[in-house]
Amino acid sequence: MSFNRRAFMGTGLAAATVLSAPAVLADGHGKPRVVVIGGGAGGATAARYLAKDSDGALDVTLVEPSRTYFTCFFSNLYLGGFKQLSDIGHTYGALAANHGINVIHDWAVGVDRGARTVTLAGGAVLSYDKLILSPGIDFVDGAVEGWSVAAQNKMPHAYKAGSQTELLKAQIMAMPEGGTYAMVAPPNPFRCPPGPYERVSMVAHMLKANNPTAKIIIADPKPKFSKMGLFQEGWAHHYEGMIDWIGEEFGGGNVSVDPEAMTVTIDGEETAVDACNVIPAMKAGRIAEVAGVTDGNWAPVNAVDMSSKADADVYVLGDASQQGDMPKSGFSANSQAKVCANAVRGALTGSKVFPAKFSNTCWSLIGTEDGVKVGATYEATDEKIAKVDGFISQTGETGDLRKATYEESEGWYAGITADMFS
Amino acid sequence: MRWGLVLLAVCLGFAGPGAATEPLGDTEAGAKLFSKCKGCHKIGEGAEDKIGPHLNGIFGRAAAAHEGYAYSKSMKRAGADGLIWTAETLDAYIEKPRALVSKTRMSFPGMKDPQDRADLLAYLRAYSDNPADVPEAEPTATGTDHDLDPAILALKGDKEYGEYLSSECLTCHRADGSAEGIPAITRWPEEDFVIAMHAYKQKLRPHPVMQMMAGRLSNDEIAALAAYFKDLEK
Numbered sequence: 001m002s003f004n005r006r007a008f009m010g011t012g013l014a015a016a017t018v019l020s021a022p023a024v025l026a027d028g029h030g031k032p033r034v035v036v037i038g039g040g041a042g043g044a045t046a047a048r049y050l051a052k053d054s055d056g057a058l059d060v061t062l063v064e065p066s067r068t069y070f071t072c073f074f075s076n077l078y079l080g081g082f083k084q085l086s087d088i089g090h091t092y093g094a095l096a097a098n099h100g101i102n103v104i105h106d107w108a109v110g111v112d113r114g115a116r117t118v119t120l121a122g123g124a125v126l127s128y129d130k131l132i133l134s135p136g137i138d139f140v141d142g143a144v145e146g147w148s149v150a151a152q153n154k155m156p157h158a159y160k161a162g163s164q165t166e167l168l169k170a171q172i173m174a175m176p177e178g179g180t181y182a183m184v185a186p187p188n189p190f191r192c193p194p195g196p197y198e199r200v201s202m203v204a205h206m207l208k209a210n211n212p213t214a215k216i217i218i219a220d221p222k223p224k225f226s227k228m229g230l231f232q233e234g235w236a237h238h239y240e241g242m243i244d245w246i247g248e249e250f251g252g253g254n255v256s257v258d259p260e261a262m263t264v265t266i267d268g269e270e271t272a273v274d275a276c277n278v279i280p281a282m283k284a285g286r287i288a289e290v291a292g293v294t295d296g297n298w299a300p301v302n303a304v305d306m307s308s309k310a311d312a313d314v315y316v317l318g319d320a321s322q323q324g325d326m327p328k329s330g331f332s333a334n335s336q337a338k339v340c341a342n343a344v345r346g347a348l349t350g351s352k353v354f355p356a357k358f359s360n361t362c363w364s365l366i367g368t369e370d371g372v373k374v375g376a377t378y379e380a381t382d383e384k385i386a387k388v389d390g391f392i393s394q395t396g397e398t399g400d401l402r403k404a405t406y407e408e409s410e411g412w413y414a415g416i417t418a419d420m421f422s
Numbered sequence: 423m424r425w426g427l428v429l430l431a432v433c434l435g436f437a438g439p440g441a442a443t444e445p446l447g448d449t450e451a452g453a454k455l456f457s458k459c460k461g462c463h464k465i466g467e468g469a470e471d472k473i474g475p476h477l478n479g480i481f482g483r484a485a486a487a488h489e490g491y492a493y494s495k496s497m498k499r500a501g502a503d504g505l506i507w508t509a510e511t512l513d514a515y516i517e518k519p520r521a522l523v524s525k526t527r528m529s530f531p532g533m534k535d536p537q538d539r540a541d542l543l544a545y546l547r548a549y550s551d552n553p554a555d556v557p558e559a560e561p562t563a564t565g566t567d568h569d570l571d572p573a574i575l576a577l578k579g580d581k582e583y584g585e586y587l588s589s590e591c592l593t594c595h596r597a598d599g600s601a602e603g604i605p606a607i608t609r610w611p612e613e614d615f616v617i618a619m620h621a622y623k624q625k626l627r628p629h630p631v632m633q634m635m636a637g638r639l640s641n642d643e644i645a646a647l648a649a650y651f652k653d654l655e656k
Binding site: 338376401408 | 594
């Protein structure tokens with residue numbers, strides 16, 4: 001973190017307050033303004049809770065480029081054929097209609113923390129008293145040799161759901177008989193730790209039905225991964241001999257790809273592939289960097305309210321934040337958003353601020369009605385969001401329990417999307 | 423000498439307080455109390471399923487595990503989550519059925535008196551494996567008294583705090599009270615809600631997520647949630 005910049009911004013902020021105050025009043029309503037950038041699990045939840053709980057005392061604007069938002073969570077189930085794409089698409093009409101949120105479908109391209117304004121790609125300038133950034137992830141340039149975003153149609157990442165997910169599914173469906181699907185898995189930390197491995201399970205499920213002699217290779221820079229024992233047990237049970245996981249010790253981190261030739265080279269050995277899912281190393285969504293609140297790839301925050309360590313009027317939620325022990329997940333972002341909304345509303349309206357409590361549960365589907373989960377509770381310490389207690393599904397569980405876990409994940413999906421968009 | 427002490431300590435550690443060979447209760451008194459149950463449940467030689475399942479061999483069995491009986495969805499879920507009928511869980515269930523299994527079809531309101539429950543359990547116990555053949559550990563040991571301190575039930579919940587805390591519940595449970603895959607928690611009588619949450623906290627109700635979530639809630643926080651969810655309208 002650059003303390004010089006921070007000190008500089010601090011001075012700028014004091015001067016700018018004087019300048020920006022009349023601009024807010026000139027708009028004619030004098031309500032405190034909150035601008036939320038990003039309409040996913042963090043941003044949509046924060047905007048909804050701020051507007052819902054403040055009963056009109058706050059002016060809440062949500063900036064999100066997509067008119068239909070496809071959740072990353074459950075997008076693997078679309079790949080596996082358990083969901084339609086439309087099942088995971090959501091719109092923002094209810095947030096505007098039910099809670100009076102001003103929803104703007106545009107990209108935020110600039111943040112002036114001195115003037116407390118956000119500039120949109122369309123040219124509009126929004127002023128704020130508090131700014132909440134929940135921009136999700138972007139990819140680290142050059143993270144996988146041979147791959148760049150320009151190659152994402154040949155080798156999709158499908159790690160922001162929607163057209164990329166559709167494309168990857170089409171490529172998997174078009175694989176020749178006995179063909180090869182390769183995944184380049186990301187290094188830690190990344191969005192949805194069990195996500196790549198649930199995806200492999202879902203791809204295997206689909207291939208087993210349509211192309212049973214096909215092969216799956218995973219090149220992984222990590223020595224182990226989330227729910228590893230559960231996935232490996234499930235792979236042996238449902239998809240025996242189909243999946244080859246090449247971890248760190250077998251050179252899984254030494255990978256390059258050639259999107260034109262459709263080859264993947266793992267530890268010096270080149271393999272021709274028919275579909276290739278490259279999930280590169282990740283960093284905070286670009287607007288966090290533009291706002292100057294990142295340190296390295298992520299944006300450090302204070303655990304008690306998710307405020308940026310660089311600016312007390314800026315908050316960072318979800319995947320983009322560097323908060324401590326919570327995994328980067330939709331559930332985590334939703335949980336952080338509620339703590340943040342409570343703190344922001346308290347700061348702007350004087351409402352009571354309650355202590356921060358966080359929790360997370362991640363469900364994964366391994367095969368038909370074979371669901372597993374991992375979860376934990378967290379608290380805010382001076383240093384970070386710290387884990388309190390946790391649990392994980394066990395290997396060898398009964399089919400009934402796995403089915404109940406899957407049904408529970410469906411219930412959770414309905415619950416969290418209602419909590420974000422209704 | 424030293425070994426003797428160690429062994430003694432180990433035995434006490436496993437047996438726990440009061441679990442030695444104490445009988446569950448008075449079987450004769452329990453037989454009379456069973457008249458409240460027998461409209462729906464049969465027990466003894468040749469007993470068959472009626473409105474409710476027959477109760478032979480209930481001790482040590484998983485919930486909803488008796489084949490041939492059509493259990494409620496809620497009871498099946500409890501069984502899948504790992505609820506085993508022991509003296510302790512049966513005691514909790516008979517005390518307040520819905521506090522342990524939310525939407526059980528058993529329409530019995532509950533039996534308040536701990537001695538009555540112990541007597542009834544002693545009677546039911548006689549139709550499970552012969553106690554003489556089974557060590558006095560779970561599932562045959564006397565249940566620990568899980569009755570909540572009346573002071574906990576008397577706590578008045580802070581609804582405003584409950585509203586804030588509820589946001590954590592609403593990531594999974596629906597504010598509109600629908601119950602697809604995950605049970606509804608709105609509009610419960612406060613007492614039922616408090617008992618259910620404490621049952622998770624004490625790990626009587628099975629479910630790893632709920633045991634974890636309830637485990638870190640204070641008595642006041644549980645009361646606050648009960649007060650908030652009681653009146654939550656769609």
